[in-house]
Amino acid sequence: MTQLTFARAINSGLRRSLENDAKVVLMGEDIGTLGGVFRVTDGLQKDFGKHRVIDTPLAESGIVGTAVGLAYRGYRPVVEIQFDGFVYPAFDQIVCQVAKMHYRTKGAVKMPITIRIPFGGGIGSPEFHSESPEAYFAHTPGLRVISPSSPQDAHTMIQQAIACDDPVLFFEPKRRYHDKGDVDESLDPGAALSFEKARVVADGRDVTLVAYGPLVKTARDVALAAADEGMSVEVIDLRSLAPVDFATVEASVRKTGRLVIAHEAVQSGGLGAEIAASITERCFYYLESAPVRVTGFDVPYPYSKLEMHHLPGLDRILDGVDRALGRPNSLSGLEG
Amino acid sequence: MVTDEVGQGGTTAGGPGSSAGQQGRTGQNLVQLITPAGERVSHPEYDPWVQDMSDEQLCSLYEDLVVTRRIDTEATALQRQGELGLWPPMLGQEASQIGSARALRDDDFVFPTYRDNGVAYCRGVKLTDILRVWRGNASAGWDPYTVNLGTPQIIIGSQTLHATGYAMGIQNDGADSAAIAYLGDGATSQGDVNEAMVFAASFQVPVVFFCQNNHWAISEPVRLQSHVQIADRPLGFGIPSMRVDGNDVLAVMAATRVALDRARRGGGPTFIEAVTYRMGPHTTADDPTRYRDANELEDWAQKDPIRRVKALLERKGLLTPELETAVQQKADAVARDMRTGCTTMPDPExxxxxxxxxxxxxxxxxxxxxxxxxxxxxxxxxxxxxxxxxxxx
Incomplete structure (x- = not known):
C-alpha cells in the first residue's frame, strides 16, 4: 500500500497501462512537457517519449478525431480533455464516430478509446471549468461512462477503461485530485471489481443514498451525520454511470425502501431522473416514499461565489434524506 | 454563370519537387494531361508519374470508368424502382475516383465519403456490399480491414481527422504506407477538415487529402464555401497542394502518385483539389433544377471524363470493336450482379x-x-x- 493523491493514483495507473501495452498512447493539450494542467500525466512523456505521450494542437475535435484514426490502426488512445467545459467541440466526434463505429461496422472496427475528463465544481473557477456533462454521454448508446471516487478506484479503473474494447468516458472529480488515500499499485485490474459494478461504501438500513465521483465523499459524511441523528444511511458509489449497476441499487432499495440520489449535474434529464425511474419500475412495491433527487439547479454553472449554493452539500443532502424518511425538512407542508 | 475560376495563373504549389512549407502564389494552373477533346498533352512535371500507363493500362482505365458509370446508373434505377432507399450519384466524377484509387497500394488505407462508390469498386468491394447501406440493410456494407477502406462517412469532413490519426499510427509504426481522405468542396468549410490539416502539418504524417471539388454542396455553390480556390486553402497550413482537372483520369492519377510518394518518403501531407462536376443530383432525393443553371450542366457535359478517354483511345487506334464489346459486357455483367445481389439480399433479423x-x-x-x-x-x-x-x- 502506498499513500497517493487521487491525481497521482491516475498517473500511476496510466504508467502501468503504457508499460503493459505498446499500443497505448496518451494525447491531449499540455499533457507532455507540462504534465497536464493538473499534473495527472506528470513525467510520462519524459519516460515514454513524444510518440506515446503526445502534446496535441489545441483542438478538441481534432484530438478525438485523430484518436479514432489511431484506434482504426489498432492503437488504444487515451485522450485528455483539459476541462469538462472544453469537451463540446469534440462532441460530434464522440457521439457520431467514437460511439457508433462499432455498431456501424458490425464489430469489425473497435474503438478502445478512453476519454479522460476532469469534471465537477468546488474549485472556484470561471465558466466552463466546473461542469458535469456526464448525462450527455450516458444518453449516447455505444459509450461507457464511469467515474471513480477514491484514489484506489482511480488507479484501477483507469487501467480497466484502457483495457476495455469499448470507448469509455472517464470522469475525474477534479476537486478530489489532491485527496490522499491508500493505493495498492500491485492490484491486478483484471481481478479487481469491474468498473461496471457499483459499490456499497457504507451499510445502512433506513435509506439508500446514491452518489458518484466528487459527491461520494460528501455522501459518506452525510451517513455519519445522519447516524448521529439516529438514521442509518446506506451509501452506494455508482462508479459506472452508463450502464448504472441497477442490480446493486435495487438490492439496497428493497432493503431500505427509500432512495436519495445526489449529483452535481443539473437536475432535469439527468442521471438522477434515470435512476429514480428505473428503480421505481423495478421495485415500486418496495418503496416507502418517492425517490428524492438532490442535484445542481437547472442553471448554467454559476460564478464561484455562488457555487456552494448550486452544489449539493452535506446539509442539502441530509435535508433530502429527511424528506425520504418523512422527517421534518425544508419542504415540510408543501404539496407535490 | 457560376464558376470558381478565380485568380487563374500562378504556380503549381504542391507539384513534383515542391515540399511542405513551400507556399505558392494563389491561383494555381489546372494540371491536365488529356484535353476534353481526347488529346494527350505533355506536362514535364507530371508525365513521368504516368509513364507506365501503357495502351493496355489505358484500356483498363477506360473499362473502370465505364463500369463505374454503369454502377451509378444501375443504382439510380434501383432507387427509382424502390429497391434502394437512396443513392448518391457520382455521375461526372468517375475520373477523380478511378484515377486516385488506382494510384493506391493495397496497404494504403482509404477514408471515403458516401459518394465515393467508384473508389469502393476499385478497392475490390463486392457490388452487393456497396448497396447495403442504401437499401437500409446495414450502416456499412463491408469490413474495412478486408479492403483497407473505411466505411462511407456521412458527417461531412469527419473522416479527414480519422485519416490523419491513422497516418499518425503509420508514422509510429514506421511503415511506408499512406492514408488518404476523400472529401468534397463543401467539407473544406468544416472545422474538422481544418483541424485535420493542422494536425497533419504539425506532425508531418503520411496523409493525402483528396478533395473532389464538384462545385456543389447540395444547393450551395463552391463560391459560398471559399473566397479563394480550394487548393489555396491548405497552403496556409503549410500543406502543399495541387489543382488538377478532375475529369482527366491521367492527371488525377499523376497527382495522387506525387502525393503518395511524398507521404511514403516522410514528406508529410498533400492536398489535391480535383476540379470536377456533380452532373447528377446530390442524392436521388434532390432536385438540382431548383438551384442550378442548365447551361452550366451543358458546359460540363463537354468536359465529360469518359468521352475524353474514349476519344484518346480512338486517336491511338485502340478503340476496337472488340474492346467496346468487352467493356460493354463487363458493365452489363456488373449491373446484373448488382441487381441480383440487391434484390436477393436477406433482410436483417x-x-x-x-x-x-x-x-x-x-x-x-x-x-x-x-x-x-x-x-x-x-x-x-x-x-x-x-x-x-x-x-x-
Missing part, C-alpha cells in the same frame, strides 16, 4: 437492432433486448408486431 452496440455485454441493453424479445414472442408474426398499423387490431 429483428434482434439485430441490438447487436454490436458494445463489444462486451451491457446490462441496460441486455435487459431491453430480453424484454423486446419477449414482446416479439408474444406475437405469432414478429414482423406484424413492428408494423405501423399494428397486428392486434
Amino acid at each position: 429483428p434482434l439485430d437492432v441490438f447487436k454490436h452496440v458494445y463489444s462486451t455485454p451491457h446490462s441496460w441493453l441486455d435487459r431491453q433486448q430480453d424484454h423486446y424479445s419477449r414482446y416479439l414472442d408474444s406475437f405469432g408474426d414478429p414482423a406484424g408486431a413492428a408494423s405501423e398499423e399494428g397486428a392486434r387490431r
Whole structure:
C-alpha cells in the first residue's frame, strides 16, 4: 500500500497501462512537457517519449478525431480533455464516430478509446471549468461512462477503461485530485471489481443514498451525520454511470425502501431522473416514499461565489434524506 | 454563370519537387494531361508519374470508368424502382475516383465519403456490399480491414481527422504506407477538415487529402464555401497542394502518385483539389433544377471524363470493336450482379437492432433486448408486431 493523491493514483495507473501495452498512447493539450494542467500525466512523456505521450494542437475535435484514426490502426488512445467545459467541440466526434463505429461496422472496427475528463465544481473557477456533462454521454448508446471516487478506484479503473474494447468516458472529480488515500499499485485490474459494478461504501438500513465521483465523499459524511441523528444511511458509489449497476441499487432499495440520489449535474434529464425511474419500475412495491433527487439547479454553472449554493452539500443532502424518511425538512407542508 | 475560376495563373504549389512549407502564389494552373477533346498533352512535371500507363493500362482505365458509370446508373434505377432507399450519384466524377484509387497500394488505407462508390469498386468491394447501406440493410456494407477502406462517412469532413490519426499510427509504426481522405468542396468549410490539416502539418504524417471539388454542396455553390480556390486553402497550413482537372483520369492519377510518394518518403501531407462536376443530383432525393443553371450542366457535359478517354483511345487506334464489346459486357455483367445481389439480399433479423452496440455485454441493453424479445414472442408474426398499423387490431 502506498499513500497517493487521487491525481497521482491516475498517473500511476496510466504508467502501468503504457508499460503493459505498446499500443497505448496518451494525447491531449499540455499533457507532455507540462504534465497536464493538473499534473495527472506528470513525467510520462519524459519516460515514454513524444510518440506515446503526445502534446496535441489545441483542438478538441481534432484530438478525438485523430484518436479514432489511431484506434482504426489498432492503437488504444487515451485522450485528455483539459476541462469538462472544453469537451463540446469534440462532441460530434464522440457521439457520431467514437460511439457508433462499432455498431456501424458490425464489430469489425473497435474503438478502445478512453476519454479522460476532469469534471465537477468546488474549485472556484470561471465558466466552463466546473461542469458535469456526464448525462450527455450516458444518453449516447455505444459509450461507457464511469467515474471513480477514491484514489484506489482511480488507479484501477483507469487501467480497466484502457483495457476495455469499448470507448469509455472517464470522469475525474477534479476537486478530489489532491485527496490522499491508500493505493495498492500491485492490484491486478483484471481481478479487481469491474468498473461496471457499483459499490456499497457504507451499510445502512433506513435509506439508500446514491452518489458518484466528487459527491461520494460528501455522501459518506452525510451517513455519519445522519447516524448521529439516529438514521442509518446506506451509501452506494455508482462508479459506472452508463450502464448504472441497477442490480446493486435495487438490492439496497428493497432493503431500505427509500432512495436519495445526489449529483452535481443539473437536475432535469439527468442521471438522477434515470435512476429514480428505473428503480421505481423495478421495485415500486418496495418503496416507502418517492425517490428524492438532490442535484445542481437547472442553471448554467454559476460564478464561484455562488457555487456552494448550486452544489449539493452535506446539509442539502441530509435535508433530502429527511424528506425520504418523512422527517421534518425544508419542504415540510408543501404539496407535490 | 457560376464558376470558381478565380485568380487563374500562378504556380503549381504542391507539384513534383515542391515540399511542405513551400507556399505558392494563389491561383494555381489546372494540371491536365488529356484535353476534353481526347488529346494527350505533355506536362514535364507530371508525365513521368504516368509513364507506365501503357495502351493496355489505358484500356483498363477506360473499362473502370465505364463500369463505374454503369454502377451509378444501375443504382439510380434501383432507387427509382424502390429497391434502394437512396443513392448518391457520382455521375461526372468517375475520373477523380478511378484515377486516385488506382494510384493506391493495397496497404494504403482509404477514408471515403458516401459518394465515393467508384473508389469502393476499385478497392475490390463486392457490388452487393456497396448497396447495403442504401437499401437500409446495414450502416456499412463491408469490413474495412478486408479492403483497407473505411466505411462511407456521412458527417461531412469527419473522416479527414480519422485519416490523419491513422497516418499518425503509420508514422509510429514506421511503415511506408499512406492514408488518404476523400472529401468534397463543401467539407473544406468544416472545422474538422481544418483541424485535420493542422494536425497533419504539425506532425508531418503520411496523409493525402483528396478533395473532389464538384462545385456543389447540395444547393450551395463552391463560391459560398471559399473566397479563394480550394487548393489555396491548405497552403496556409503549410500543406502543399495541387489543382488538377478532375475529369482527366491521367492527371488525377499523376497527382495522387506525387502525393503518395511524398507521404511514403516522410514528406508529410498533400492536398489535391480535383476540379470536377456533380452532373447528377446530390442524392436521388434532390432536385438540382431548383438551384442550378442548365447551361452550366451543358458546359460540363463537354468536359465529360469518359468521352475524353474514349476519344484518346480512338486517336491511338485502340478503340476496337472488340474492346467496346468487352467493356460493354463487363458493365452489363456488373449491373446484373448488382441487381441480383440487391434484390436477393436477406433482410436483417429483428434482434439485430441490438447487436454490436458494445463489444462486451451491457446490462441496460441486455435487459431491453430480453424484454423486446419477449414482446416479439408474444406475437405469432414478429414482423406484424413492428408494423405501423399494428397486428392486434
